[in-house]
Amino acid sequence: MGKFSYMRLKGSQNLRLRLLLSTLSSTPILIEDIRADATWPGLRPHEVSLLRLLEKVSDDCVVEINETGTKLKYKPGIVMSGRHLVHDCGTSRSIGYFLEPLVVLGLFGKKPLSIRLKGITNDSKDPSVDTFRSATLPMLKQFGVPSEGLDLKIESRGVPPHGGGQVILSVPIVDSLKAITWIDEGMVKRIRGITFSTRVSAQFENTMIHAARGIFNRLLPDVHIFTDHKAGEQAGKSPGYGISLYAETTSGCVISADTAVSYARGEDEGELEDEKKELSPPGDVGEEIASALLCEIEQGGVVDSTHQGLLFLLCALCPQDVSKVRVGKLAPYAIEVLRHIRDFLGVKFVIKPDPSTETVILKCVGCGLKNLSRKVS
Structure with a gap:
C-alpha cells in the first residue's frame, strides 16, 4: 500500500458524519482521542457496527482501530452496494442512526442497494423507521432520485432494550443529484x-x-x-x-x-x-x-430540524449549480454538518436570515459529485 495523507481529526463527536463525508470525498481520515478521558474510552458498539457496515457496502475499505479504541484510521473504498446484504445494527442505537449514511452512499454505489437491517426500529433518540419512510425518502425525490427502487419495508418492530426489529432498505443508483430551489414551504x-x-x-x-x-x-x-x-x-x-x-x-x-x-437500555435491567x-x-x-x-x-422551513443536516449535505453533493433552500432556526447538528461540508467537500453556504418569517435561506454551489461507477451508455 502506498502512503496516504490522512485528514487528522480529534474526538468522538460527529463520527458518523465524518465517516460518510470521508467516503463520499475519498478522503482518508485519522481520528484520535476518541473519548480518551471517559470511564469507558474508545468507540461505542454502534460506531464499530457502522464501520462494519461501511466495510460491507464498499470494496477495498481499510479500518484500523487501536487496542483501546481511542484511535481510528479509515481509508474509504469504492461503494459497491449490492443485493441481499444483511447487517445487525445491535441495540446501542436504533436503525435510524444507520439509515441516513446508508441511503446517501447507496445513491452513489456501483449497483443498486438492497439490505436487511436488524435491531431497534423505534426509540426516543434517533428518527424512527416510519419517519424515514414518510419524510426522508420523499425529500430525496426533490433531488431527482427516482422513486422506483427507493423503498423501506418494515418487517418487524423492535424497541429498546432488546430490539428484534427488521427492515429492508432499497436504494437505486443515480448519475448525479439535481440542484434545487426549494424555498416555498406552502400551507x-x-x-x-x-x-x-x-x-x-x-x-x-x-x-x-x-x-x-x-x-x-x-x-x-x-x-x-x-x-x-x-x-x-x-x-x-x-x-x-x-x-x-x-x-x-x-x-x-x-x-x-x-x-x-x-x-x-442496558444497565437498568435489574430495576x-x-x-x-x-x-x-x-x-x-x-x-x-x-x-x-x-x-x-x-x-418554518421546507424540512423539520432533524432533516436539516441531510438537506444541506444533498445540496452540497449536487452538480456545480446553485441550490437554494429555506429552513427554520438552524439546529446544532445542522451547523456541524455545514462545517464538515466545508472541510471535506470545500462547499461553502451563503446564509441569509429572512426576518419577516424568522427563517433562514441558504445557498451553495454543489461540489458536482458524480457516480463514476455508472457505465456511460
Whole structure:
C-alpha cells in the first residue's frame, strides 16, 4: 500500500458524519482521542457496527482501530452496494442512526442497494423507521432520485432494550443529484401518522391517536393516523409503543416528529419493577408529539430540524449549480454538518436570515459529485 495523507481529526463527536463525508470525498481520515478521558474510552458498539457496515457496502475499505479504541484510521473504498446484504445494527442505537449514511452512499454505489437491517426500529433518540419512510425518502425525490427502487419495508418492530426489529432498505443508483430551489414551504394541508405497539395492549395506540387528534382537529379536518399493532415474532423482544406524525404541505414539504416509549437500555435491567412507573402514559405521548409537530411547523422551513443536516449535505453533493433552500432556526447538528461540508467537500453556504418569517435561506454551489461507477451508455 502506498502512503496516504490522512485528514487528522480529534474526538468522538460527529463520527458518523465524518465517516460518510470521508467516503463520499475519498478522503482518508485519522481520528484520535476518541473519548480518551471517559470511564469507558474508545468507540461505542454502534460506531464499530457502522464501520462494519461501511466495510460491507464498499470494496477495498481499510479500518484500523487501536487496542483501546481511542484511535481510528479509515481509508474509504469504492461503494459497491449490492443485493441481499444483511447487517445487525445491535441495540446501542436504533436503525435510524444507520439509515441516513446508508441511503446517501447507496445513491452513489456501483449497483443498486438492497439490505436487511436488524435491531431497534423505534426509540426516543434517533428518527424512527416510519419517519424515514414518510419524510426522508420523499425529500430525496426533490433531488431527482427516482422513486422506483427507493423503498423501506418494515418487517418487524423492535424497541429498546432488546430490539428484534427488521427492515429492508432499497436504494437505486443515480448519475448525479439535481440542484434545487426549494424555498416555498406552502400551507399544511393534511396530517398523517402511524402509531405502533409491541408486547403491550393495542388500546395504547387508540389512546395516543385520540390525544393527538384532540390537538390537531381544532386546526384542520384532514387528520388520519394509522395503527400498527405487532404481535408474536413481529413484535420484537421488548414491550413498547410510540407514534410518528408528519404534516404534508401544499408545496410538497413533509415535516415530521416522532417518539417511542420503552424501558431503558442496558444497565437498568435489574430495576424493571421501579421503572414500570416511569413509562409515559400513551395519552401524554400523543399530546407531546402532536405539540412537537406543531412547533416544527411553526419554525418554518421546507424540512423539520432533524432533516436539516441531510438537506444541506444533498445540496452540497449536487452538480456545480446553485441550490437554494429555506429552513427554520438552524439546529446544532445542522451547523456541524455545514462545517464538515466545508472541510471535506470545500462547499461553502451563503446564509441569509429572512426576518419577516424568522427563517433562514441558504445557498451553495454543489461540489458536482458524480457516480463514476455508472457505465456511460
